[in-house]
Amino acid sequence: MLIYKIINVRRTSFVRAGGRKYQFAVITICKRDDIYFIQKGKSHSLNKAIEKSKIVPASMQKCFYSTREDIPIIFRSSYGKTSVVLCPALNNRLTAGGICKVILDFVGIKRGICKNIGTRNVSNVAEIIKRYFHILYEYR
Template sequence: MAEETKTTKKEVTKKAPAKKAQTGKATTRRGPGGPRRGGRKPFVKTPQEFDQKIIDIRRVTRVVAGGRRFSFSVACVIGDKKGRVGVGIGKAGDTSLAIQKAARDAKKRLIKVALTEKHSIPHEVEAKFNASKVIIKPTKGQALIAGSSVRNVLELLGVKGANAKVLSRSKNKLNNARAAVKALKQL
């Protein structure tokens, strides 16, 4: 039996002679280095045009007849540090999918803000979103003084010199971030 297998292996190698690839035409060879015919495209990671920060991840529960169903809710801030920023939310059964949905939602809600030469805002702005109230002031120095999600919004916007304060008692990170974006829309 061992001899039979050897002969069949030799026959297989003789039956499949190597073909030379013609220039200008795609080869039908598949494997390492060979082109693909249809199917999925190879994964190529493209450089991201936006930086993102997750400001809140929550596991939420839905009660159904069979018990409890868990899913995740993610609040995300994206920005290019050149004057564009957006806040979005995403919900999914998996955290990575929820993060992707939140980033996609934030891209839809992008705003453009004209910054000064010193990477600050031109004048003082104030806004209220639901129970959250935020005030943002420009500073002379190069320091960003802000708390929680308002700081994330200003960092991803590209602001390096500003002073921000959350005037309400609200600890809702998403509403604070949206109040900051609403204030920045006034510029």
């Protein structure tokens, strides 16, 4: 069974002969059988963009696993102009902002701190968090 949450919807428009055209870009986080993946979908209609973003990737490099409820190690990474710091929390709650909180909450992380430094581009933050879970899975 596929469970998904829409992280971001972006609408762009351009004018051509015959009128204004719209294009939608959707980023979703999905879960299927304890495997998580973050996908993007683009289309001229919002419904088609959402359907494209729910397609399971063929490569397992794009997927990640999560079996923990906390962030065990300090992790710093950057992607483009975005930097993210993930570290363990002293209290029993998740302290994160924006897109980090949405992704970590969906994955099941209940304790930790996440700080965005630099730009808060949704695609870049999602890529960094995906890297974190890959590293955590390799060193478990």
